[in-house]
Amino acid sequence: MTFVRKLHRRLQRTVLLLATLCTVSVVLSAYYLYAGSGRDSGPSDSDEAAERACGPPPHPPQRPAAAERRRLPRASSADPTVLVFVESQYSALGQDIVAVLESSRFQYHTEIAPGKGDLPALTENAKGKYILIVYENILKYVHMDAWNRSLLDKYCVEYSVGIIGFHKASDKSAQSFPGRGFPLSAHGHLAVRGCCVNPHSPLLHLTKSSQLHRGPLPGTDWTVFHINHSAYQPVIFAKVKTPENLSPPLSKGAFYATVIHDRGLHDGIQRVLFGNNLSFWLHKLIFLDAVSFLSGDRLTLSLDRYVLVDIDDIFVGKEGTRMNVKDVKALLETQNLLRAQITNFTFNLGFSGKFYHTGTEEEDAGDDLLLRSAAQFWWFPHMWSHTQPHLFHNESALMEQMALNKKFAVEHGIPTHMGYAVAPHHSGVYPVHGQLYEAWKKVWGIQVTSTEEYPHLKPARHRRGFVHKNIMVLPRQTCGLFTHTIFYQEYPGGPRELDNSIQGGELFFTLLLNPISIFMTHLSNYGNDRLGSYTFVNLANFVQSWTNLRLQTLPPAQLAHKYFELFPEQRDPLWQNPCDDKRHRDIWSKEKTCDRLPKFLVIGPQKTGTTALYLFLAMHPSILSNSPSPKTLEEVHGFLPSPLECHH
Numbered sequence: 311m312t313f314v315r316k317l318h319r320r321l322q323r324t325v326l327l328l329a330t331l332c333t334v335s336v337v338l339s340a341y342y343l344y345a346g347s348g349r350d351s352g353p354s355d356s357d358e359a360a361e362r363a364c365g366p367p368p369h370p371p372q373r374p375a376a377a378e379r380r381r382l383p384r385a386s387s388a389d390p391t392v393l394v395f396v397e398s399q400y401s402a403l404g405q406d407i408v409a410v411l412e413s414s415r416f417q418y419h420t421e422i423a424p425g426k427g428d429l430p431a432l433t434e435n436a437k438g439k440y441i442l443i444v445y446e447n448i449l450k451y452v453h454m455d456a457w458n459r460s461l462l463d464k465y466c467v468e469y470s471v472g473i474i475g476f477h478k479a480s481d482k483s484a485q486s487f488p489g490r491g492f493p494l495s496a497h498g499h500l501a502v503r504g505c506c507v508n509p510h511s512p513l514l515h516l517t518k519s520s521q522l523h524r525g526p527l528p529g530t531d532w533t534v535f536h537i538n539h540s541a542y543q544p545v546i547f548a549k550v551k552t553p554e555n556l557s558p559p560l561s562k563g564a565f566y567a568t569v570i571h572d573r574g575l576h577d578g579i580q581r582v583l584f585g586n587n588l589s590f591w592l593h594k595l596i597f598l599d600a601v602s603f604l605s606g607d608r609l610t611l612s613l614d615r616y617v618l619v620d621i622d623d624i625f626v627g628k629e630g631t632r633m634n635v636k637d638v639k640a641l642l643e644t645q646n647l648l649r650a651q652i653t654n655f656t657f658n659l660g661f662s663g664k665f666y667h668t669g670t671e672e673e674d675a676g677d678d679l680l681l682r683s684a685a686q687f688w689w690f691p692h693m694w695s696h697t698q699p700h701l702f703h704n705e706s707a708l709m710e711q712m713a714l715n716k717k718f719a720v721e722h723g724i725p726t727h728m729g730y731a732v733a734p735h736h737s738g739v740y741p742v743h744g745q746l747y748e749a750w751k752k753v754w755g756i757q758v759t760s761t762e763e764y765p766h767l768k769p770a771r772h773r774r775g776f777v778h779k780n781i782m783v784l785p786r787q788t789c790g791l792f793t794h795t796i797f798y799q800e801y802p803g804g805p806r807e808l809d810n811s812i813q814g815g816e817l818f819f820t821l822l823l824n825p826i827s828i829f830m831t832h833l834s835n836y837g838n839d840r841l842g843s844y845t846f847v848n849l850a851n852f853v854q855s856w857t858n859l860r861l862q863t864l865p866p867a868q869l870a871h872k873y874f875e876l877f878p879e880q881r882d883p884l885w886q887n888p889c890d891d892k893r894h895r896d897i898w899s900k901e902k903t904c905d906r907l908p909k910f911l912v913i914g915p916q917k918t919g920t921t922a923l924y925l926f927l928a929m930h931p932s933i934l935s936n937s938p939s940p941k942t943l944e945e946v947h948g949f950l951p952s953p954l955e956c957h958h
Contacts, residue, residue, distance in 0.1 A: 388438030395423035438469035448475025472604030505548035533585035534566035541575040591814025653862035660692035663718030698737035729757040730866035782870035796838040
């Protein structure tokens with residue numbers, strides 16, 4: 311009987327144990343089932359690893375304090391000029407480097423990198439000529455003959471000059487950097503993805519260490535560096551797409567540096583090496599930070615950016631393309647949203663009163679809401695009938711047009727005191743149409759205008775300001791939005807073209823490289839798909855995520871004074887021949903012409919070559935001169951234009 315009881319108890323315990331194990335098994339199965347499902351919908355393991363790679367390392371290198379950072383690469387005795395060694399006059403990367411330096415208004419000098427032979431003179435009167443050296447191909451520096459390498463290194467040490475170099479490997483196999491000073495190796499011709507910025511790099515100035523940049527990076531010719539010495543610090547990490555195909559294979563899932571900073575601990579020369587060109591926007595950003603750091607902040611860009619967004623053609627536009635009530639409300643919401651990221655942000659509206667209430671019923675209601683909200687915006691005149699001022703040949707006719715627009719403004723509560731105006735198509739601003747400037751001052755009291763045509767439309771990085779008849783002319787920028795770009799899916803080149811411009815492309819770098827940007831947009835960009843709002847909200851978000859820039863807006867008059875405080879040397883205009891630029895000819899007064907020679911006199915004292923000049927000019931078939939005088943020799947000679955066209 312006792313045996314039976316014992317057996318019964320054992321069976322109970324066994325059943326209880328089995329039930330417990332089954333319960334635990336079910337719980338564990340459910341956990342892994344749902345946990346696995348959650349992972350499938352979230353970031354990949356590689357993305358998480360990349361985020362860890364860009365997070366704090368176990369033993370992060372000590373970041374120099376701000377004051378110490380500025381002492382490290384000090385080059386106080388060298389001129390603030392960058393020496394750029396390019397592969398050829400037309401090499402793509404060399405031109406990109408020069409374009410970035412030009413856009414940043416940094417002085418530079420280019421030289422073809424010598425394969426063999428002497429370096430250019432590095433000093434003059436015992437003073438260093440260059441504060442920084444950039445090699446389009448760092449291997450030209452690595453393979454330099456011992457004599458010239460020692461001269462260059464000695465110069466860099468003596469004048470605290472840093473070096474920036476770009477590496478392009480010849481094959482995918484691991485490469486060592488021969489010669490002293492380079493305890494590292496590299497793999498080249500790779501495709502990479504998922505990059506991020508090392509938050510502990512002392513180079514960072516414009517660049518903010520942000521979240522992981524997901525997806526593939528452009529191109530398949532990347533170089534990644536293997537760091538074998540504590541003197542090197544990674545700046546940008548990325549993952550190799552197919553590491554197992556390399557010789558020797560790289561670790562799968564590992565992250566490697568595409569930009570490294572040689573802190574100069576072994577030879578006193580600080581270097582920054584790039585494993586690709588400047589096509590990737592983050593490399594271009596880090597390049598600017600490297601220039602700033604290695605020059606001891608002598609070649610650096612301020613973090614302050616002033617942004618003004620003009621909306622031209624208010625009340626202008628075909629039916630079906632204008633703003634309705636919902637669009638106007640969305641514009642106000644966008645303005646409030648942008649004020650959270652751009653201090654004092656306010657849209658600047660340019661109106662042509664003649665076209666008020668010329669849309670559909672819904673669009674006319676939008677016009678009315680704009681006027682009821684007039685105090686929420688800044689306003690500027692854009693000509694009553696949107697006529698180009700250079701077509702007016704007398705000042706009084708221009709003033710009549712302006713007076714009509716001003717009367718409309720007063721009657722509808724539009725502010726008239728901003729002192730800013732924009733001419734349709736930038737007509738009359740440059741080349742200068744004198745009547746426009748006089749009429750602006752008399753009717754509106756204009757102090758400021760802007761144009762994209764001075765000195766020429768392209769390249770945009772060469773645009774400048776000037777002052778004429780006490781009116782300050784500021785450079786105006788395009789942002790990829792025009793009157794016809796109103797639908798996202800129909801954007802020229804596809805929607806991705808617009809997004810790329812915003813996210814590290816042309817628009818992003820226009821804002822980054824110009825301390826003051828006036829962007830031109832149009833009424834139609836804020837109706838329809840509202841691409842204007844889309845563009846600037848996303849631009850502000852991207853700038854805030856990836857840079858340390860401080861964005862703000864000033865009224866036009868204050869903005870103009872700020873501009874000429876920064877660039878006083880631009881006040882005097884650069885007078886050019888409008889006949890040399892088709893766009894300038896198109897907005898030049900029809901009273902002026904490029905196909906007839908003007909009347910002119912050649913005047914000068916005796917024995918200074920005036921007779922020789924007269925004889926030379928008289929040889930031209932389209933120039934008529936006066937008849938030689940039978941009574942005088944080598945006296946006054948007057949010239950008249952030929953009635954025929956002058957053929958150059």
